[in-house]
Amino acid sequence: MIDYRQCTLENGLTLLTVVKPGSLFSLNLGIRIGALHEPIPQKGICHFIEHMLFKGTHTLDNQTLNHRIEHLGGDFNAYTDYISTVFTVSAMTSELKDALMLLSDMVQHPAFNESEMEKERTVIISELKASLDDAEDSTHKLLYEKAYNKSPLKYDVIGTKESISALKAEDLSSFHQKHYIPNDSILVLVSDLPHTEAVSMVENHFGTWKRGQQPKKNVTFEKNTPGIHTSYKDMEQSALGFLYTFEIKEEEKLPLRVLNYKLGVSGNSILFRELRENRGLAYDVYSDLELTEPLQNLMIYTQIPDERLEEAEELILHILEEIKRGAYFKEEDLLLMKKVLTTSIFSTLHHHSDLSSFMLDAVLSKEDPLSFQKDLEKLKDVTLKDIMTIAKKIFTSPTIYRLRGEEHEDNNEDF
Structure with missing residues (x-):
């Protein structure tokens, strides 16, 4: 039913390529690091890093990066949940090479510019306040907070105002270097390209991503407290x-x-x-x-x-x-x-x-x-x-x- 293949690049990146006719491509890059794996003093750091990857790299400043993302003419987005951080891109297949190049640069070489970080800190705190003003979001957060005693599920993915305010650029850089590694990541590419061509194109841009040591991420199950x-x-x-x-x-x-x-x-x-x-x-x-x-x-x-x-x-x-x-x-x-x-x-x-x-x-x-x-x-x-x-x-x-x-x-x- 689905023409797909799975392989692992030399650096450990898991790659799934799917051949599907059409003029569009869609890719999802998932990194196995999320809110469940954060130290309590650094709650929200995964979500903060996700935001900062759109704020410039070592070679592209914030304005240039986002200008080039916009000119892909498609959708380029990201989200953080409890177990992963995911980047999604959909556009015309003719833009795939540029999309892979930009995403690879963002994931491997984020700048974590301090002035950009301060602006984004304000944005994230505003995002947190907006969620607390929403009855549905508030109920979800408070329900999880009361349901668990020790599980990281009791903390919101965004973090707290205190933890967000305390994070520094070096915290984000250190956490990123440790956890954003290819051998703990999966990339899925759906396009009309033959498998060999799709693998080659991904390898050209993500093959330089350096393998790291996978940290232990043991999270034990906890039954909700009635x-x-x-x-x-x-x-x-x-x-x-x-x-x-x-x-x-x-x-x-x-x-x-x-x-x-x-x-x-x-x-x-x-x-x-x-x-x-x-x-x-x-x-x-x-x-x-x-x-x-x-x-x-x-x-x-x-x-x-x-x-x-x-x-x-x-x-x-x-x-x-x-x-x-x-x-x-x-x-x-x-x-x-x-x-x-x-x-x-x-x-x-x-x-x-x-x-x-x-x-x-x-x-x-x-x-x-x-x-x-x-x-x-x-x-x-x-x-x-x-x-x-x-x-x-x-x-x-x-x-x-x-x-x-x-x-x-x-x-x-x-x-």
Whole structure:
């Protein structure tokens, strides 16, 4: 179905090339370093470095670099998450050589100019404040903070105002030199170029990237701490978040994906139908599933009028208990999921950028890049009993966070 090859360059860079007809290319470069791997005093350093790589190299100043990025005429972006830092580029294939040259220079030779760093520090702190002003982002952050005692998941990817303010140029440079290494990175390139030509082009620009010693990055799994927590914020509505963390086997992931889709992802999800359509409690409600080790968790989020918060909370818990008893799921739901997954796969195959991103995520998660094809076959064997079994396993002892829009007479204490 996909014409791809995987190889490793002499410096240890893992390279996946995918031949796909068309005039565009899409590449994703993933470096296995993220917020989970940061020392506590340096929380946010990965995100800060990601920003600074766009602020100039040893040979190109900030203005020149960004001028050349703009003239690729495509999309050149980056993001940092808990386990990786990822750079993405999509443009016309005729721009691939220049794109590889620019990205290679940025990754290998960032300037970490102090004046540029001070300007970017202000931008990042502003980004942090904006996220704290957003009810959804705030609920996510506070939910994770309360759910974990020691896990790095309790800290936001952006970091804290204190940690961001304390970082110096030499901190970023030292961290970059240690962790930005080819033998801990993956590059996925989707284009119409033959494999040998694509490999040669990548090798020309990334072959000089010096191999480094891979640091140990042991992050242990931590179960969420059950409890209900409450805080208050000046906003029109109240927000409600549930978090369940778990350790599951590989064969349990597909039934859980089916469960999550029906629970809170589809337009006709159980949560949407019960909270919005049947009771008018919320405009929107969703569930979000993360299956990348050691981040395995499921979160539910909604916003509701404050006077109906307890009603919504009780209803969500009731729904989850009913699912554990076999309610809400029928054979037709499994048939629908097969259609949805098949549609999703063909949609991914159709778009260069989606395919590149999907394959990178699979390799970062140490999965087969073509695992979704195997899921199509496995899906035939998923039963309603499998869904009920996984529901019983994960929907126990949640961490619940209430971000209330107005203060009540009851005290503002966690319990």
